[in-house]
Amino acid sequence: MAPRIGVLMGGRSPERNVSLRTGDAIYKALQSKGYPVVKIDVGLDVVERIKEESVEIAFLALHGKYGEDGAIQGMLETLGIPYTGSGVLASALAMDKVATKKMIIFEGLPTPQFMIVSQKEATSEGLENISERVYNEMGLPLVVKAPTQGSTIGISFVHKKEELAPAFELAFQYDPVALVEQFIKGVELTASVLGNDEPVALPLIEIVSATGVYDYEAKYTPGLSDHIIPPRIPEERQDIIKDLAVRTYKALGCRGLARVDFMVDIDGNPFVLEVNTIPGMTATSLFPDAAKEAGIDFPELVDKILKLALDNR
Numbered sequence: 162m163a164p165r166i167g168v169l170m171g172g173r174s175p176e177r178n179v180s181l182r183t184g185d186a187i188y189k190a191l192q193s194k195g196y197p198v199v200k201i202d203v204g205l206d207v208v209e210r211i212k213e214e215s216v217e218i219a220f221l222a223l224h225g226k227y228g229e230d231g232a233i234q235g236m237l238e239t240l241g242i243p244y245t246g247s248g249v250l251a252s253a254l255a256m257d258k259v260a261t262k263k264m265i266i267f268e269g270l271p272t273p274q275f276m277i278v279s280q281k282e283a284t285s286e287g288l289e290n291i292s293e294r295v296y297n298e299m300g301l302p303l304v305v306k307a308p309t310q311g312s313t314i315g316i317s318f319v320h321k322k323e324e325l326a327p328a329f330e331l332a333f334q335y336d337p338v339a340l341v342e343q344f345i346k347g348v349e350l351t352a353s354v355l356g357n358d359e360p361v362a363l364p365l366i367e368i369v370s371a372t373g374v375y376d377y378e379a380k381y382t383p384g385l386s387d388h389i390i391p392p393r394i395p396e397e398r399q400d401i402i403k404d405l406a407v408r409t410y411k412a413l414g415c416r417g418l419a420r421v422d423f424m425v426d427i428d429g430n431p432f433v434l435e436v437n438t439i440p441g442m443t444a445t446s447l448f449p450d451a452a453k454e455a456g457i458d459f460p461e462l463v464d465k466i467l468k469l470a471l472d473n474r
């Protein structure tokens with residue numbers, strides 16, 4: 162008999178709503194493949210729920226903190242329940258954009274120049290002084306991020322010096338440190354990577370947003386962002402980016418699946434922005450679109466991710 166699958170979804174991160182949509186889509190796909198499957202909305206009683214429902218394998222449809230960051234992975238390891246996607250360390254590294262950058266720089270992979278500013282030093286030095294120092298060192302434009310947030314939460318695009326202080330204040334609402342990155346003007350691409358020891362990159366997708374920024378609204382409102390397949394860059398360059406995506410995936414030790422986001426500047430130089438170890442799987446999501454382009458329909462994709470979990474560790 163097929164193992165009983167629990168789709169772990171919801172959770173308490175700001176990305177809860179997206180997670181519920183991802184979870185619904187995965188639940189339906191698993192049902193269509195004939196698996197015994199149950200939905201579990203992850204709350205403080207998650208361990209009891211898993212036991213009550215006799216879950217034998219967890220399909221993770223959680224985004225953000227307490228789901229994508231290694232916490233639930235560690236809990237499942239402790240319970241001896243196999244789960245989809247990356248393990249504890251890769252999940253934790255990918256959740257933190259600063260840790261991701263440090264890891265991939267060690268492997269010689271390209272990522273935008275950056276600085277880290279802590280709330281502590283901002284308090285002691287003063288936000289205005291810190292802003293001045295950052296401006297002198299990095300110039301403009303910049304992007305200020307809360308390193309552990311997703312879905313563009315806590316991000317500011319800074320075009321003027323006076324926008325720096327409020328950008329830090331916003332980031333500090335979410336994290337004790339802010340990541341300041343050089344703004345890359347150019348094309349945004351995403352690479353969907355699938356596999357364990359020999360991961361492959363699916364066709365790349367170029368992302369354009371009607372609002373100019375690929376923010377929360379653009380991501381989850383149908384029609385507000387466009388997926389362009391194939392991307393409007395030369396094929397040789399696409400191959401280089403796919404190779405960088407696989408190397409990034411391996412550098413963090415990802416398994417199962419992950420989406421690696423890139424900016425490509427006007428001279429064609431690619432930069433890794435971040436890695437999403439549990440990418441969105443809703444009707445408007447990027448990963449399922451890339452799979453479709455590779456000839457893999459949604460239920461088949463979900464089935465592949467499940468099978469990768471079973472030969473995972």
Ligand SMILES: Nc1ncnc2c1ncn2[C@@H]1O[C@H](COP(=O)(O)OP(=O)(O)O)[C@@H](O)[C@H]1O
Binds near residue numbers: 313342344
């Ligand atoms: N350094 C950058 N240069 C230009 N645009 C950026 C940069 N960093 C982020 N962005 C834009 O902001 C969006 C969200 O940033 P990202 O680092 O991917 O965080 P999130 O986890 O919120 O998706 C990206 O999809 C991209 O459109």
Ligand SMILES: [Mg+2]
Binds near residue numbers: 422
């Ligand atoms: Mg992103």
